[in-house]
Amino acid sequence: MKKKNLIAVIVTGVLVGFAGVFLMIKGNPGNMGFCIACFLRDIAGALKLHTAPVVQYARPEVIGIIFGSFLISLITREFRARGGSSPLTRFFLGFMVMIGALVFLGCPLRMVLRMAAGDLNAWIALIGFVIGVFIGTLFLRNGFSLGRTYAKNPLEGAIVPVLQIPLFIMLLVASPLLAFSEKGPGSMHANIWLALILSLAVGVIGQRSRICMAGGFRDVFMIKEFHLFWGNIAILVVALVYNLINSSFKLSIAGQPIAHDEWLWNILGMLIVGLGSVLLGGCPMRQLILAGTGNTDSGIAVLGLVAGAAFAHNFGLASGGVSIVDGVRTGGTTANGRIAAIVCIVVMLIIGFAYSKKAAKSK
Amino acid sequence: MEYVATFHTHYGALSFLRRIRDLGDEKAMMIPAPRKLSVSCGSAVCFTLDFDEDAMVDDDTEGVYRVEGDDYIELFANH
Numbered sequence: 001m002k003k004k005n006l007i008a009v010i011v012t013g014v015l016v017g018f019a020g021v022f023l024m025i026k027g028n029p030g031n032m033g034f035c036i037a038c039f040l041r042d043i044a045g046a047l048k049l050h051t052a053p054v055v056q057y058a059r060p061e062v063i064g065i066i067f068g069s070f071l072i073s074l075i076t077r078e079f080r081a082r083g084g085s086s087p088l089t090r091f092f093l094g095f096m097v098m099i100g101a102l103v104f105l106g107c108p109l110r111m112v113l114r115m116a117a118g119d120l121n122a123w124i125a126l127i128g129f130v131i132g133v134f135i136g137t138l139f140l141r142n143g144f145s146l147g148r149t150y151a152k153n154p155l156e157g158a159i160v161p162v163l164q165i166p167l168f169i170m171l172l173v174a175s176p177l178l179a180f181s182e183k184g185p186g187s188m189h190a191n192i193w194l195a196l197i198l199s200l201a202v203g204v205i206g207q208r209s210r211i212c213m214a215g216g217f218r219d220v221f222m223i224k225e226f227h228l229f230w231g232n233i234a235i236l237v238v239a240l241v242y243n244l245i246n247s248s249f250k251l252s253i254a255g256q257p258i259a260h261d262e263w264l265w266n267i268l269g270m271l272i273v274g275l276g277s278v279l280l281g282g283c284p285m286r287q288l289i290l291a292g293t294g295n296t297d298s299g300i301a302v303l304g305l306v307a308g309a310a311f312a313h314n315f316g317l318a319s320g321g322v323s324i325v326d327g328v329r330t331g332g333t334t335a336n337g338r339i340a341a342i343v344c345i346v347v348m349l350i351i352g353f354a355y356s357k358k359a360a361k362s363k
Numbered sequence: 364m365e366y367v368a369t370f371h372t373h374y375g376a377l378s379f380l381r382r383i384r385d386l387g388d389e390k391a392m393m394i395p396a397p398r399k400l401s402v403s404c405g406s407a408v409c410f411t412l413d414f415d416e417d418a419m420v421d422d423d424t425e426g427v428y429r430v431e432g433d434d435y436i437e438l439f440a441n442h
Contacts, residue, residue, distance in 0.1 A: 005398050085371075140377070145374030145423075147372065149371055151442065223406060225394065225395050357374060
């Protein structure tokens with residue numbers, strides 16, 4: 001049984017690693033074949049929740065992951081509408097995870113895809129992610145809990161997955177109700193059907209395997225269990241090999257696509273993402289998959305991620321990819337983003353302590 | 364006899380493990396929740412002490428199962 005689970009996680013990692021490079025080759029932005037944070041941010045832009053003109057596109061990858069998880073959980077009778085575990089706190093944790101991701105410029109999945117493409121900034125950010133996950137496991141060991149979930153009306157669990165249908169139709173017909181970037185990363189995308197089919201597959205197999213970027217490290221720290229971690233390794237190895245074959249591997253700090261080289265803020269940005277993901281019980285990709293299975297708490301976390309993205313762009317918190325034109329450097333973190341990152345760390349620590357019960361301390 | 368308990372929260376798993384160890388099962392340990400039992404990525408506890416609902420479970424305990432090969436026989440459910 002354990003071996004079967006391990007194979008499922010590795011197969012998921014292989015698929016995600018392959019899709020992460022393949023979708024980039026087919027038109028998605030550089031080292032961004034898959035990025036849950038960036039794609040939720042693009043969806044927030046498409047819905048005009050923010051007005052940054054270069055990051056507006058209703059990404060079918062997000063739609064596919066949620067809907068794939070929804071379909072497979074209906075087929076296997078694992079769809080269960082559940083929720084009620086501190087939803088507002090989860091909303092703000094999602095909100096802050098997105099701010100951390102946009103200071104770094106990527107979710108844990110994109111961090112690994114960037115690492116696999118030779119982006120040394122992402123390797124530096126990994127330090128922050130691991131520290132964040134480790135701090136999260138310290139809170140778990142000290143009894144951190146957002147409370148248990150309860151069964152809900154099935155309709156409530158179906159809201160987030162079913163909402164993907166009108167969003168996809170609007171994307172397909174290029175509805176004027178949506179915003180579409182004409183330049184920048186939002187204008188770069190793979191064929192809609194190709195992206196949808198691949199991400200449906202990721203949603204299906206991700207639901208079966210329970211792959212989770214933060215869960216992989218968390219289980220290593222908590223219970224010295226490596227099976228989810230091997231999924232992360234599979235993504236890295238497959239994407240690395242694919243990048244080498246495709247000549248899209250470039251080992252450097254400077255000149256990486258949609259990235260900046262401010263190491264401290266890369267570390268702190270991913271520390272926020274790692275810590276927030278453990279407190280939420282899963283990384284942004286895992287939140288999409290859980291939302292597809294009827295988990296309304298994850299649905300709320302996804303809405304928090306979307307709101308965080310809108311806020312980050314409306315208030316100048318999001319970093320920009322560094323570019324140098326005529327000797328002038330643009331992009332990097334912003335002052336607002338750096339302040340927000342510190343605030344997010346402090347607030348997450350407060351949440352961590354506030355929801356911890358020392359009585360649960362294990363031997 | 365081997366048992367597996369699943370939980371609504373990590374806190375539930377940690378406090379269950381502590382109770383089981385206090386009851387004398389020093390070899391009880393946390394494991395990833397078996398795929399068959401839960402769609403969450405949460406932890407489970409594997410133990411061998413005879414199951415005693417009154418002494419072991421609380422509201423955070425989702426289920427307790429007896430392991431028989433690849434099958435899990437449900438002994439307690441709190442969904």
